[in-house]
Amino acid sequence: MDPIRKILQKYKRDRTRLIDILKDIQESEGSITQQAIELVAKHLKISRAEIEGVITFYHFLSDRPLGKYAVYLNNSITSEMAGRQKVAEALEKETGCKFGQTSEDNLVSLFETSCVGMNDQEPAALINGVVFTSLNEEKVRKIVAGMKRGLAAQEMxxxxxxxxxxxxxxxxxxxxxxxxxxxxxxxxxxxGQAIAQALNKTPEGVIEEIKKANLLGRGGAGFPTGLKWELCRQEKSDQHYVVCNADEGEPGTFKDRVILTERPQMVFEGMAIAGYAVGAHLGILYLRHEYTYLKKYFEYLLQKMREEGILGKNILGRGFDFDIEIKSGAGAYVCGEESALIESAEGKRGEPRDRPPFPVQKGYLDKPTTVNNVETLAASARIMLRGSSWFRTLGTSVSAGTKVLSISGDCQRPGIYEVEFGITVRELLEMAGAQDTLAVQVGGPSGNCISESGFGRKICYSDLATGGSFIIFNRRRDLFAVVRNFLDFFIEESCGWCVPCRAGNVLLKKKFEKIVAGLGTAQDLAELEAWGKIIKSMSRCGLGQTSPNPVLTTLTNFRELYESRINKKADFIPEFDLGQAVMDACQLTGRKFKEESENAR
Amino acid sequence: MPDKIKFTIDGKDCYAEPGQTIYEAAKANGVFIPVLCHYEGLKPVGSCRICSVRANGRWMTSCTQPVTNGMVIENATPEVEAYRKAIIEMLFVEGNHFCPTCEKSGNCELQALAYRYQIMVPQFPYLFPKREIEAFPGFLLEHNRCIQCQRCVRAIQTEDGQKIFALKNRSKDLRINVDLKLAARMTEKEVQKAMDICPVGAILKKEVGFRIPIGKRKYDQKPIGSEVEENK
Amino acid sequence: MSKPVIATASLAGCFGCHMSFLDIDERILELIELVEFDKSPIDDLKKFTRPVDIGLIEGGCCNAENVEVLRYFRENCRILVSVGECAIMGGLPAMRNLIPLKECLEEAYLNSPTVAPEDRLIPNDEELPLLLNRVYPCHEIVKIDYFLPGCPPSADLIWEALMALIHSQPLKLDYPLIKYD
Structure with missing residues (x-):
């Protein structure tokens, strides 16, 4: 039987597995051909247009043929700072292929990609799904030589x-x-111990304990976890679901990767505890595509947990059934937003939903669903073990417990820091060995860019909230390059559903570039700020609502940088440059341009 | 009125049936809230954001948000109107809207809203993106004018619920994608419906055009929304 | 007190806005009482003879000469008004903005079936103004103070706007006056 039919049979007629089907087809065939789309459409009884919509939404799905090796080089700011440009040039030179293209011999395709969660070991790339870190020109030469010899990516x-x-x-x-x-x-x-402790309580008792612990969502938004579970539990339904949000895509965040690598069972048990609390029997681990290299390991561990009786039917003989399945996206930052994640888990384009209804009311397959961050679920397991009173001795009164931070950028010791809430930015800089710091981006591009005057501020929900991203820039860095990188990121990752985010961010970037180029007036600066506020207020989801933050927070904390670029005396400066504008015509006619003002008059 | 929900729009007392959205309730009370992506009978998607209001101080789209008791809604305030105007302007510069050549001119909801808001020039620079015009057996799809409102996506489907129009790509490249095979089977009536439901001149039925003379078109004499406001 | 001075220009336009201006019909007699005209295609004055109060610009900028003229107007006019769709957003000439200049010229002068093989040449005479890579709205090149949309703007709109400017009064427009077609 041909491979496509085999794949279709494997997933039956389950529309929610569309992304899995497409990923399998791509892996088997190299790309998703028109013929494959036709077969999938017939099989799932959906239109080809809808399938094409899904393919073109996700960065890692392709309806065009890819080379034998598909290289995705991270273009996040930490990658830039670590020498991405040189690595990119080396890749192009060694492969004879340009970014965005496939080499003539169909050996290699080169693409850029948004943050892959390796900020402390940049520049990083995915090659056929295998992660390559700390790249340099030498390593690129070796890798490309390996490709030419036909080695599998893993073998390199x-x-x-x-x-x-x-x-x-x-x-x-x-x-x-x-x-x-x-x-x-x-x-x-x-x-096994945390779930055992939970099963000793009633579901309500578990919720009560989490509430008493004052556990707030660790993804960054800080919604009280106990309340979320309670709201979900209260919804009458034949099914409830738990979804673990392992789609950390905020540039600079890689803490969930490390938690999942080192404490996977703690996360899985957290999911089971959540399931017990809300009345769910199925949990979905929504794993970001970039972390697919961990999937086999997780499947092995899940199986082991089933065999040990801490997952699956009748957990620990206590009559509670709960299992976990792993689902993946295919490269889209917006899927970190919980309702977009649910859409993606259902095999659709990862577009956020309108609220109400909230996921706790109508989530996965329109059933009540609690979506929790990896770290939140792991913390719930610990709370079951050590109790809420103990948990509250850590951190501050509003922000109890610890926070796992991923620190990257200009410091001697980038990596993972699990610290108690309330720690100051200055203390963190010292811990990480940062010197001569100009700015810290707390919470990633969607967060806050703070200057030295803010280094006394605390990491906690009432001051500087962060999902975990903490990027350090020293005084040799050009902050405009940072803002530019972040704005490009949001333009690339906007789902495009709503106008302010789709069109507004392009316009905001244009205005930003005008000012940076020295062609701005006081009016331009005022417009930059005003447009940012419009996007923030009018956008549909968290992505759009935070997308102007790189501009707005640097305008607040580094206003002098912008002020120094504008011409305060001029009331109008055009971007138009006549010499530039006639260049094409000069080339086509073989003429030279001189300003002929007198003739025109 | 014991079963009714009481709320205010710009200080005016209004009443709504339970379950009504802010948009529906406002309309029933003779208050116009502009919409582009919303169309009666279709599931709201909140994509254009023009119907945004401030409800109890928070920005919300009135086409998706149910009205609640005691809700205080800011609708025609200078701030709300300025932000809506900005959205209309974004749509004008994001695509290629050459009104003088467009057969929907005078009947176009985007243009009508721009007239209502007295937009003489957008505050944003024109982007002049490169976009395609696609031809299908019964109609043309003019991507230059498409505002990605998804009315066609929601309204025009096959009997068994397959999407003839679907979204493609993302971000600034978001486009409407037409299923070739399914589109070829569309009846003339369906094509007409698609054209009528399109708020702009993106879906055009072949072999007709410019039928209504200037002066007699939908928005030539009276602003969009006046039909709601006359209902006060 | 001397009368306000008006100047007009047609850049990359079709003169339709000027024709619409003339459509004010008998009101032109009233206008002549109120204002004086300087550089304009109507009186065929090639150069400014004095400082101008109100400059009306029809058309966007499609070539270097348009840019020079527009800048010349900005230097000499106290108030500059973009009149019509072409001045405001490039209008019909800007439909070429969706196609690279090279393709446009090659299609018109090299590949078109109506060009005889011996005539295949992209015009390159020094006397011809150089084309811009795309058509620009006037306000992307100089500061424009007011905008009158329409293709063309109706005579009534032009009249109302001129009266408001001449009498320094706010412009209040009835709904039917603002049109983009």
Missing amino acids: VEEYGDGANGHELVRAMVKNNIRKAGAVIFDEFTP
Whole structure:
């Protein structure tokens, strides 16, 4: 039987598996051909147009043929700072292929991609799904030589990272770089005990305990976890679902990767605990595509947990059924937004939904669903083990517990820091060995770019909230280059559904570039700010609502940078340059341009 | 009125049936809230954002948000109107809207809203994107004018619920994608419906055009929304 | 007090806006009482003879000469008004903005079936103004103070706007006056 039919049979007629089907087809055939689309359309009884919509939404799906090796080089700011440009040039030189294209011999395709969660070991790239970190020109030469010899991407991984990165089912060169282990997430964890503790309580009792612990969502938004579970539980339905949001895509965030690598069972148990609390029997781990290299390892662990009786039917003989399945996106930052994630988990384009209804009312397959961050779920497991009173001794009164931060950028010790809430930016800079710091981006591009005057501020929900991203820039960095990178990121990752985010961000970037080019007036600066506020207010989801933050927060904290670029005396400066505008015509006619003002008059 | 929900729009007392959206309730009370992506009978998608209001201080789209008791809605305030105007202007510069050549001119909802808001020139620079014009057996799809409102996506489907129009790409490249095979089977009536439901001149039925003389078109004499406001 | 001075120009336009201006019909007699005309295609004055109060610009900028004229107007006019769709957004000439200049010229002068083989040449005479890579709205090149949309703007709109400017009064327009076609 031909491979496509085999794939279709494997997933039956389940529309929610469309992304899995397409990924399998691409892996088997190299791309998703028109013929394949036709077969899938017939099989699932959906239109080809709808399938094409899904393919073109996700960065890693392609309806055009790709080379034998598909290289996706990260273009996030930390990658830039670590020498991405040189690596990109080396890739183009060695492969004879330009970015965005496939080489003539169909050996290699080169693409850029948004942050892949390796900011402490940049520049990083995915090659046929295998992660390559700390790239340089020398390594590129070696890798491309390997491609020419026909080695599989995995065969080119020479050294494995620490911890479970070296596990035979992972075999990744990725490093954990855990610089500071805290008491909640990275303390010792013995599988089976947390779920046992939870099952000793009633579901309401579990919710009560989480509420008393004052556990707030660790993805960044800080919604109270206990309340979310309670709202979900209260919804009458034949099914409830738990979804673990492992789609960390905020540039600069890589803490969920390390938690999942080192404490996967703690996360899975957290999911089971959530399932018990809300009345769900199925949990979905929505794993970002970039972390697919961990999937086999997780499947092995899940199976092991089933065999040990801590997952699956009748957990620990206590009559509670709960299982976990892994689903993946295919490259879209917006899927980190919980309702977009649910759409994607249903096999659709990852477009956010309108609220109400909220996911706790109508989530996955329109059933009540609690979507929780990896770290939140791991923390719930720890709370079951050690109790809410203990948990509240950590952190501050509003922000209890610890936070796992991913620190990257200009510092000597980038990596993972599990710290208690309330720690100041200055203390973190010291811990990480940062010197001569100009700015810190707290919470990634959607967060806040703070200057030295803010280094006394605290990491907590009432001051500087962050999902975990903490990027340091020293005084040799051009902050405009940082803002530009972030604005490009949002333009690339907008789903395009709503006007202010889709069109507004392009216009905001244009205005930003005008000012940076020295062609701005006071009016331009005022417009930059005003347009940012319009996008923030009018956009549909968190992506659009935070997308102007790179501009708005640098305008607040580094206003002098912008002020120094504008011409305060002029009331109008055009971007138009006559010499530039006639260049094409000069070339086509072989003429030279001189300003002929007198003739025109 | 015991079962009714009481709320205010710009200080005016209004009443709504439970379950009504802000947009529906406003309309029933003779208050016009502009919409582009919304169309009666279709599931709201909140994509154009023009119907945004401030409800109890928070920005919300009135086509998706149910009205609640005691809700305080800001609708025609200078701030709300300025932001809506900006959205209309964004749509004008994001695509290629050459009104003088467009057969929907005078009947176009985007243009009508721009007239209502007295837009003489957009505050944003024109982007002049490169876009295609696609031809199908019964109609043309003029991507230059498409505002990605998804009315066609929602309204025109096959009997068994397959999408003839669907979204393609993302971000600034978001486009309407037509299923060639399914589109070829569309009846003339369906094509007409697609054209009528399109708020702009993106879906054009072949072999007709410019039928209504200037002066007699839908928005030549009276602003869009006046039919709602006359209902006060 | 001296009368306000008006100047007009047609850049990359079709003169339709000027024709619409003339459509004010008998009101032109009233206008002549109120204003004086300087550089304009109507009186065929080639150069400014004095400082101008109100400059009316029809058409966008499609070539270097348009840019020079527009800048010349900006230097000499206290108030500059973009009149019509072409001045405001490039209008019909800007439909070429969707196609690279090279393709446009090659299609017109090299590949078109109506061009005889011996005539295949992209015009390159020094006397011809150089084309811009695309057509620009006037306000992307100089500061424009007011905008009158329409293709063309109706005579009534032009009249109302001129009266408001001449009498320094706010412009209040009835709904039917603002049209883009």
